[in-house]
Amino acid sequence: MRQVLQARGIVMTFRNGDEETEVLRGVDVDLATGELVALVGASGSGKSTLLSILGLLLRPTAGEIQIAGERVDRLNEKARAAFRNRRLGFVFQFHHLLPDFTAMENVAFPAAAPAGGISPEMRRRALSLLDRVGLSDRADFPATRLSGGQKQRVAIARALMNKPDLIIADEPTGNLDLRSAGQVLDLMGEVNRQDGGTFLICTHDEHVAARCDRRIHLVDGKVQPDGERSDHLN
Amino acid sequence: MFALKVARRYLTSNPAQTALLVTGVALGVTVFIFITALIEGLAVRLTDEVTANSAHVTLEPPTRLAEILRGDEAVRTEGVALVSTFQRRQIRAxxxxxxxxxxxxxxxxxxxxxxxxxxxxxxxxxxxxxxxxxxxxxxxxxxxxxxxxxxxxxxxxxxxxxxxxxxxxxxxxxxxxxxxxxxxxxxxxxxxxxxxxxxxxxxxxxxxxxxxxxxxxxxxxxxxxxxxxxxxxxxxxxxxxxxxxxxxxxxLRATPWQEKNLNLEDALEAQGRTGTLIQIFSLISIIIGVASALVLSAYRRRSEVGIMRAFGISGGFIVAVFMLQGLLIGLAGGLLGCASGYGLCTFLASLTDADGNPPLPIAPERGGYVAVLILTTLGAVLASAFPARSASRIDPLEAIQQ
Known part of the structure; x- marks a missing residue:
């Protein structure tokens, strides 16, 4: 199976004056196309930092990252932004929808902004994604008029807009009630199974982790080998 | 242009605040136009009063000056050819x-x-x-x-x-x-x-x-x-x-009316300088108003801008959104201010005092409308540059984690 993500020897050290904190200590991560992987670990284990590094939102102190066959850790800011736009999808704990735009416009935004407008093709794809997340009847609703679960489903549709190689989700159900969380997980599972979408989901939630193909367990800034895994989930 | 659509949407999302901002700009433009029309009108009135009753150019015989006659170096005689005061200076032809x-x-x-x-x-x-x-x-x-x-x-x-x-x-x-x-x-x-x-x-x-x-x-x-x-x-x-x-x-000696009225010219120039100062302050107040409103807007929309940056929207797009907001505010405020300034000046010009003259020598047609519209729009765009730049530099990670 084709490798989507290959990260080697990721080190992240934060400096505060003379004090240095090593959050990640030589992390290796491999993700194959179509995998649904949970990134788990206790608070402070470094999983959010790792997710930000793999999502090209943060530069590691050391290490190499290859996504979809392209070496990305050496890219400049402009190229990183362009890469994020074309090849990565993001789903955050808070939906972060643009409140002044409709559901359809929010979904189309990542494609429309670089292109200079929403083309008919973009509109069709955005509507089909909304249909996919069960919100085709809410396409013209302003984002502010959607429920929390609906907003998160729109955020997932938005993450899929540019057909990304990898979707990075940071506690995607962390802010939802049980029912909405279940819907969001079903949706991600469906996209993964039917479209072969590759997901890396950072979560504290055992229920979320249990629905993934496998787990990457971080303990004190290092990946715990499967055999030595202990339950650090809250 | 998608950035224009986003800018417009941002402005219309809070109509009361945008209306207040545009009104502020329009007031500044109205003051600018009023001052310009007043100073121009005053200059026109004073110039008219002077030029209506006097010649614009006067031709006279050239002034004859007493000439010093240099003598031969060896003889060292000198003299002065006096100008005849009896012979009348005249233009014969x-x-x-x-x-x-x-x-x-x-x-x-x-x-x-x-x-x-x-x-x-x-x-x-x-x-x-x-x-x-x-x-x-x-x-x-x-x-x-x-x-x-x-x-x-x-x-x-x-x-x-x-x-x-x-x-x-x-x-x-x-x-x-x-x-x-x-x-x-x-x-x-x-x-x-x-x-x-x-x-x-x-x-x-x-x-x-x-x-x-x-x-x-x-x-x-x-x-x-x-x-x-x-x-x-x-x-x-x-x-x-x-x-x-x-x-x-x-x-012949030709004297334009301005040289016979140097005091008037000095007064008009001083008046013009005062007007320019007031115009500059009007523009500065417009720029500060637009800049402060957009700085607040950029701050309020940090997380939105952050998420845009996270999914790879370029800094240039963010800059364009905020600068276009400045442009739209400047243009709308400028046009509204031009209309209200013209209305105010026309109204004041239509008033008459007991002598049947307007109490203010205002010239509504000389309000500098095109200049103020261009300056205001450019000023508003300039004012948006700082908030636009700071918005484009928002760290997506920081904004998302807020």
């Missing part, structure tokens, strides 16, 4: 000069004159006067006298004289009465006051007497020539250019 002037484009009227000093004597009352001898048909060519007559008539005739109300009052004269004119050349003649005028200009109404060119000739000992030719132009602002040309073409 005034008819050909007048023809040349008439052919110049933009010349609306000319008046060959004999000007000199004299005394008017009425009984024991004696008043110094400045006498202007001119062709009777050109009486109103330079200064509108006939329309300002308060008594008598404007026909000068062979022995007629026109004087101002102040002079008439000082000498106790009324139209139809005789008065003795004694010139500085020794000429003396009993003339009849044909009419009394009131121009409102103190210098004219108390000091100047008009008579015909033919009557003036013997009185000032000038059987052929004239002392000066006064010229009126369609556009008084061209006076310097026309004067320069005529001086070169005729060899």
């Amino acid at each position: 005034w008819r050909s000069t007048a023809e040349l002037i008439t052919r110049q484009p933009g010349v609306s009227a000319l008046s060959p004159q004999i000007s000199g000093n004299a005394f008017l004597v009425k009984g024991e009352a004696v008043q110094p006067v400045s006498v202007t001898g001119l062709e009777p048909e050109g009486l109103d060519a330079i200064t509108p006298i006939t329309p300002n007559l308060v008594s008598g008539q404007g026909a000068l005739g062979a022995d007629g004289l026109l004087i101002g109300t102040q002079l008439a009052e000082d000498l106790g004269l009324t139209a139809g009465q005789p008065v003795l004119l004694r010139t500085d050349r020794g000429g003396e003649r009993l003339l009849t006051v044909r009419g009394i005028y009131k121009t409102g200009l103190q210098s004219l109404d108390s000091r100047v007497a008009f008579l015909s060119l033919q009557t003036a000739r013997p009185l000032f000992d000038l059987p052929e020539g004239v002392t000066n030719i006064e010229i009126k132009l369609d556009d008084p602002d061209r006076a310097r250019e026309v004067a320069d040309f005529l001086a070169g073409a005729t060899g």
Whole structure:
């Protein structure tokens, strides 16, 4: 199976004056196309930092990252932004929808902004994604008029807009009630199974982790080998 | 353009705040237009008052200066060729000069004159006067006298004289009465006051007497020539250019009206500088208003901008969104301000005081509308540059984690 993500020897050290904190200590991560992987670990284990590094939102102190066959850790800011736009999808704990735009416009935004407008093709794809997340009847609703679960489903549709190689989700159900969380997980599972979408989901939630193909367990800034895994989930 | 759509959406998402911002800009523009129209109007009124009653260009014989005669080095004699005070300075070839002037484009009227000093004597009352001898048909060519007559008539005739109300009052004269004119050349003649005028200009109404060119000739000992030719132009602002040309073409001394009214020019320049300062402050207040509103907007939308940056929207797009907001605010405020400024100036220009004149010398058509619209729009775009730049530099990670 084709490798989507290959990260080697990721080190992240934060400096505060003379004090240095090593959050990640030589992390290796491999993700194959179509995998649904949970990134788990206790608070402070470094999983959010790792997710930000793999999502090209943060530069590691050391290490190499290859996504979809392209070496990305050496890219400049402009190229990183362009890469994020074309090849990565993001789903955050808070939906972060643009409140002044409709559901359809929010979904189309990542494609429309670089292109200079929403083309008919973009509109069709955005509507089909909304249909996919069960919100085709809410396409013209302003984002502010959607429920929390609906907003998160729109955020997932938005993450899929540019057909990304990898979707990075940071506690995607962390802010939802049980029912909405279940819907969001079903949706991600469906996209993964039917479209072969590759997901890396950072979560504290055992229920979320249990629905993934496998787990990457971080303990004190290092990946715990499967055999030595202990339950650090809250 | 998608950035324009986003900018418009941001502005319309909070209509009250946007309306307040646009109104603020419009008020600044209104002040700018009001000040510009007032200063321009005042300048026009003052210039009109000066140029309406006087020549725009005056042609006179060149000034003759006393010349120092250098002697031979060996002999070392020196002397001074004195200027004759007896020989009257005059323009002898005034008819050909007048023809040349008439052919110049933009010349609306000319008046060959004999000007000199004299005394008017009425009984024991004696008043110094400045006498202007001119062709009777050109009486109103330079200064509108006939329309300002308060008594008598404007026909000068062979022995007629026109004087101002102040002079008439000082000498106790009324139209139809005789008065003795004694010139500085020794000429003396009993003339009849044909009419009394009131121009409102103190210098004219108390000091100047008009008579015909033919009557003036013997009185000032000038059987052929004239002392000066006064010229009126369609556009008084061209006076310097026309004067320069005529001086070169005729060899005469040509003086534009501005050089005879240097105080007015200084006053207008000082007034213009004051106006420019007020205009600059208006623009600065507009820029500060727009910048502060957009800084707040950028701060309020940090997380939105952060998420845009997270999914790879370029910094250039963010800059465009905020600068386009500045552009739209500047354009809307500028247009609204132009409309309200024009309305205000037109209203003020339509008011009249007891004399039937507008209380403010405002010129609504000279409000500098295009300039203020361009300056305001550019200023608003400039004002948005700082918030736009800071928004484009928002760290997506920081904004998302907030």
